[in-house]
Amino acid sequence: MEETMTQPRQVAGFGRDLKSEEMVISMGPQHPSTHGVLRLELVVDGEVVVDVIPHIGYLHRCFEKHCEHMTNYQQVIPYADRMDYVAAMSNEFGYVVACEKLLKIKVPERVEYIRVIMAEFSRIVSHLIAIGTYGMDIGAFTPFLYCMRDRERVLDIFEQTCGARLLYNYMWIGGLSHDVPAGFTEKVKDFCRYFRSKIKELNDLLSYNKIFIKRTANVGVLPAAVALNYAVSGPVLRGSGVKWDLRKNDPYSVYDRFDFEIPVGQGLKGTVGDCWDRYMVRIHEMEQSVNIIEQAVDGLPAGDIASAIPKRIRPDAGDVYVRTETPKGELGYYIVSDGTATPFRVKVKSPCFVNLSALPAMSRGAMIADIVAILGSIDIVLGEVDR
Amino acid sequence: MKEFLIDLLHNEALVYTLMAFVPLVWVVPFALFAVWWERKISAHMQDRLGPMRTGGYHGWAQTVADILKLIQKEDIIPSAADRKLFILAPYLVFAGSYAAYAAIPFSAAYVGSGINIGLFYVISISSIVVVGLLMAGWASNNKWSMFGALRSAAQIVSYEIPVALAILAVVMVAGTFDLQEINRLQTGWFWNWFLFQKFPFLFVGSIIYFVASLAEVNRTPFDIPEAESELVAGYHTEYGGMRFALLFLSEYANMFAVSAIATTLFLGGWNSPFGEFLSGPFWGLFWFLGKGMMFIFVQMWLRWTLPRLRVDQLMYVGWKVLIPFAFAVVIGVGFWVMAVR
Numbered sequence: 001m002e003e004t005m006t007q008p009r010q011v012a013g014f015g016r017d018l019k020s021e022e023m024v025i026s027m028g029p030q031h032p033s034t035h036g037v038l039r040l041e042l043v044v045d046g047e048v049v050v051d052v053i054p055h056i057g058y059l060h061r062c063f064e065k066h067c068e069h070m071t072n073y074q075q076v077i078p079y080a081d082r083m084d085y086v087a088a089m090s091n092e093f094g095y096v097v098a099c100e101k102l103l104k105i106k107v108p109e110r111v112e113y114i115r116v117i118m119a120e121f122s123r124i125v126s127h128l129i130a131i132g133t134y135g136m137d138i139g140a141f142t143p144f145l146y147c148m149r150d151r152e153r154v155l156d157i158f159e160q161t162c163g164a165r166l167l168y169n170y171m172w173i174g175g176l177s178h179d180v181p182a183g184f185t186e187k188v189k190d191f192c193r194y195f196r197s198k199i200k201e202l203n204d205l206l207s208y209n210k211i212f213i214k215r216t217a218n219v220g221v222l223p224a225a226v227a228l229n230y231a232v233s234g235p236v237l238r239g240s241g242v243k244w245d246l247r248k249n250d251p252y253s254v255y256d257r258f259d260f261e262i263p264v265g266q267g268l269k270g271t272v273g274d275c276w277d278r279y280m281v282r283i284h285e286m287e288q289s290v291n292i293i294e295q296a297v298d299g300l301p302a303g304d305i306a307s308a309i310p311k312r313i314r315p316d317a318g319d320v321y322v323r324t325e326t327p328k329g330e331l332g333y334y335i336v337s338d339g340t341a342t343p344f345r346v347k348v349k350s351p352c353f354v355n356l357s358a359l360p361a362m363s364r365g366a367m368i369a370d371i372v373a374i375l376g377s378i379d380i381v382l383g384e385v386d387r
Numbered sequence: 388m389k390e391f392l393i394d395l396l397h398n399e400a401l402v403y404t405l406m407a408f409v410p411l412v413w414v415v416p417f418a419l420f421a422v423w424w425e426r427k428i429s430a431h432m433q434d435r436l437g438p439m440r441t442g443g444y445h446g447w448a449q450t451v452a453d454i455l456k457l458i459q460k461e462d463i464i465p466s467a468a469d470r471k472l473f474i475l476a477p478y479l480v481f482a483g484s485y486a487a488y489a490a491i492p493f494s495a496a497y498v499g500s501g502i503n504i505g506l507f508y509v510i511s512i513s514s515i516v517v518v519g520l521l522m523a524g525w526a527s528n529n530k531w532s533m534f535g536a537l538r539s540a541a542q543i544v545s546y547e548i549p550v551a552l553a554i555l556a557v558v559m560v561a562g563t564f565d566l567q568e569i570n571r572l573q574t575g576w577f578w579n580w581f582l583f584q585k586f587p588f589l590f591v592g593s594i595i596y597f598v599a600s601l602a603e604v605n606r607t608p609f610d611i612p613e614a615e616s617e618l619v620a621g622y623h624t625e626y627g628g629m630r631f632a633l634l635f636l637s638e639y640a641n642m643f644a645v646s647a648i649a650t651t652l653f654l655g656g657w658n659s660p661f662g663e664f665l666s667g668p669f670w671g672l673f674w675f676l677g678k679g680m681m682f683i684f685v686q687m688w689l690r691w692t693l694p695r696l697r698v699d700q701l702m703y704v705g706w707k708v709l710i711p712f713a714f715a716v717v718i719g720v721g722f723w724v725m726a727v728r
Binding site for chain 2: 023025031032033047135138139140141142145146149205206209211212214215367368369370372
């Protein structure tokens with residue numbers, strides 16, 4: 001481990017002369033706030049955490065090995081859904097973009113626009129869950145249900161479009177499974193109007209609550225340099241004040257056509273890169289996603305969504321690496337083709353896995369209650385950490 | 388009421404035994420109702436409906452059904468637990484919170500035991516609860532339970548000081564520890580309540596009392612000993628079935644006990660807020676329970692709105708905010724009482 005870790009915080013009453021044996025305590029795999037089956041081995045000195053060792057692998061489903069044994073490329077899509085299951089659209093998005101690059105297919109404009117709308121909706125859904133469960137980790141139960149209520153509206157839109165609410169299999173290589181339903185534009189615009197006021201409600205209830213700020217500001221500080229060393233991405237990286245978003249820095253699909261901001265942590269309530277900053281980046285990203293969705297719906301071109309779907313997928317031998325900005329961070333697919341109908345290798349670069357590896361650096365010297373706050377602010381989904 | 392029963396039965400021992408059960412008539416239905424009420428309140432705050440089916444009307448029988456289920460459950464004692472302490476702890480916790488009811492004046496006509504140091508008795512007997520919690524946490528032989536127990540001991544001990552100081556301020560004004568006497572001093576319109584006496588000292592004192600009592604009964608934002616997202620369930624992690632129900636019951640009994648004290652000390656107890664309007668022993672009961680339930684509602688309201696503080700922040704609030712203010716109140720009231728005399 002490097003020496004650039006955050007220094008342990010001095011806590012009154014835990015002076016040197018009081019020090020006695022340290023205790024190892026197991027947090028998880030069954031624990032209300034490890035967000036799934038994660039096990040954290042905490043080395044604690046009273047309430048102060050000396051070290052955190054994450055143990056992962058409880059949800060390992062051999063995603064990468066399974067991909068090599070599919071009969072064709074399309075069969076990977078529903079499986080990709082099951083990685084980050086709260087933002088399944090974003091996972092599909094990365095995979096189909098990678099396959100299209102491998103096959104050198106140009107997809108119709110309409111497909112690209114609908115994909116962007118869906119990916120941004122899934123960003124909103126994912127952030128709503130992240131924010132809601134984060135409130136619960138801190139002890140506020142009510143915001144979680146408010147978030148679920150708003151999430152439900154987005155899921156309704158997904159359901160009307162493709163029939164599924166959680167795992168969609170919606171984006172296909174070269175196209176989409178269904179076109180958007182009649183009245184889609186109005187429904188989306190309705191939601192955008194509705195949702196802006198709900199973000200304000202969330203801010204009033206949780207973001208600027210004094211106790212919430214006390215619990216999250218100056219907690220789990222991840223300085224920009226350390227964040228870059230750990231190669232974290234997504235809101236965790238932006239929370240540390242690094243303006244890096246693949247939608248702007250390495251645009252894929254049609255993201256270069258939309259006007260939106262990249263929110264970064266500014267340390268308004270504490271230090272840059274603390275839990276509150278990471279939380280607030282997610283709130284602002286939801287606002288930006290609403291902007292993108294509105295622009296995309298306004299500019300939605302006409303066309304056929306199935307015209308570019310290939311009958312037979314057998315890419316030439318070669319490899320491709322595509323990275324996309326999912327709600328959790330930078331999701332990369334490295335696909336190797338040997339010229340057959342089955343991928344030779346699908347390697348996934350998972351943002352949650354990388355972000356989780358920065359947890360020990362953020363947590364040393366914090367208190368047990370802070371570990372919960374820090375883990376929640378990283379926003380991991382174990383389905384993607386373990387794959 | 389005691390005299391009436393002695394006349395009726397001519398046996399003092401029997402009467403005292405009977406009297407001991409009277410609060411149970413209130414505590415058990417109250418706990419059942421409060422659990423249901425809390426679920427409904429939280430549900431309506433959160434865009435949900437809460438229990439709707441059991442019993443027909445808005446799921447009123449849900450908690451009764453829950454208790455019946457808990458009674459039927461297998462009684463599990465972890466093999467590594469300290470058996471005796473593990474079994475004893477819930478009873479001690481319940482005994483501590485139940486015994487406080489002996490001195491609570493429900494109405495002008497009914498108080499379990501009209502001792503002249505009632506207030507003193509209530510704050511001392513309710514401290515037994517912490518021994519039970521420590522026992523429960525220690526006996527479970529579970530690190531999370533132990534954390535919960537230690538946190539709760541530290542918290543309750545710290546927060547008893549502001550509670551005691553706020554109570555002391557009232558005692559200085561009232562000049563008595565007798566809870567019935569304190570009630571009688573507040574008879575008349577609501578501006579006679581101690582809440583508005585020696586303004587603003589007792590008003591501040593009432594806020595200190597309320598905040599500190601939230602910590603004493605482990606309610607949000609001070610529910611650190613049983614912080615669900617950190618300690619799983621704190622000291623009652625390993626408890627199941629009826630033992631868990633008993634711990635749960637005493638938690639709600641405690642909630643009402645501190646609300647009852649707050650009502651008695653600051654809101655005039657069983658006095659009607661409007662002079663002679665609707666006063667009398669029966670209406671006294673109505674006003675007392677109504678005011679108590681209002682405090683319970685505020686406790687629930689806070690619970691479903693606020694996040695939770697961290698351990699060190701809790702200690703900060705206790706020692707560096709509440710205690711200095713409580714001292715200021717005591718000193719201010721002291722000078723005022725001296726000057727007027």
